[in-house]
Amino acid sequence: MVMELDLRGLYCPMPVFRTREEIMKVPIGSTISVIADDPAAAEDIPRWAKRSGNEVLDVKKDGEEVRILIRRLK
């Protein structure tokens, strides 16, 4: 099961903070799907994920929005 995290309406640095908070709530190995409309999120969240030792599975832009799949590895 993939946890959905809707971060639309939040702006830098909140999408990164919320992603960090929420990923800690799922077991290691599981995946979260983040949707955001902050234009910085498509760069910021994948960079945060890699830097924090997690895995970015997919980044998909759709107009103003971006959807990012992250697997919690630690």
Add this chain to the structure above:
Amino acid sequence: MMSDKKKMLYVQTSGMDTPERLYAPFILSMTAVAMGMEASVYFLIKGITVLKKGEAEKVKIGAFPTLKEVMDQAIKAGVKLYACSQSCELLGMPKVNLVSGVSVAGAATLNDLVLESDGVLYF
């Protein structure tokens, strides 16, 4: 995406009110690319004012080409340009007015770029 190339990052906080400070990051980053490195310029605070469409054309000092020409050369050379999203908010500059070839980014990106770069210069 991993590369053996050395990386340089230039952080530009100076804006249109100090035109003499605007050329250096473009010239240095292009030179870094010519030296076989990867180069990025991150614009924040007043730095983003040069990224507004139509502004770089207005900067021309002495025998230098316009800033727009230098910016276009840098983009063509493969220099990556980043604009701080919250600086756009701070200065009331809509992100749709940014010149093309610029990525909008935020705090996590700047921190990450500083850590992954071999050298960082601030203007």
